[in-house]
Amino acid sequence: MTIALPNATYDDGTVANIAEHGSPSSLESGGFGFSMIGAPFGDYYPAGTELPGGTPEYYPGADLPDTDRIWNGQTAVMLVRAEAPEITADTCANVTGAQAVAAASAGLPTAPSGAWDARDLMGWAAETYDACATLSWAVVPLTDCCLAGFPFAIMLFHEGEYTGTATEEIYGRMPQVTRTADDAIEVTWEWVPDGGSSAGPFDSATSTFTWDDGEVAREGDLPPISF
16 A cells, blocks of 8 residues: 555555554654554554564564564554655656655654654645656655744755755754756755844845756855754
8 A cells, every 4th residue: 555644545546544643752662653533553663663572473474673664453464664666767757755755764864853754744845856856855844843943954856866965954944945947956044143033034044056966066155053
């Protein structure tokens, strides 16, 4: 099946509406639970964690702690995350921003607080990620988004492949990102100047990011304060 919140779509076309319950810390593994109308859907366990107590005797298989999976003890079903498909010129348009962010989320730096919204709950990646473009991006907030001063990460992609965050440092306030060419974007950050107010006016810094000879090159200014 394909899971793209809030739906799980089975191969036969059946769609189940699912919702997250609990928080990323609600399970010992650091995972979270899913439920659907009238029944549990399962608990998510990220790679590197084990099911508490292992799989029960009535389940014919073993746990697979080296991969992301969803375990439903009631139905004895384990869903294992498939490898991301190879992105080619023929398939790039079929890859969504949410899929790209989720697949590359392990490459995000440690969040300054809480956790990054690696499931694109805000839906921003759908508007900015383009697997067919030379350079595209996705702005990723924290899961408890989005107060004005919160940190944001900017994930960059070259023809759908994750190349890292735009900057090593993480900055606050929602960045303004615009496309200037197929291989270039412009990012503007704002911050409250010394003695200023959160109502503005703000100081700002702008950088241009360009795909150049196999890597992302940056020119311009950065904010003086990071998380």
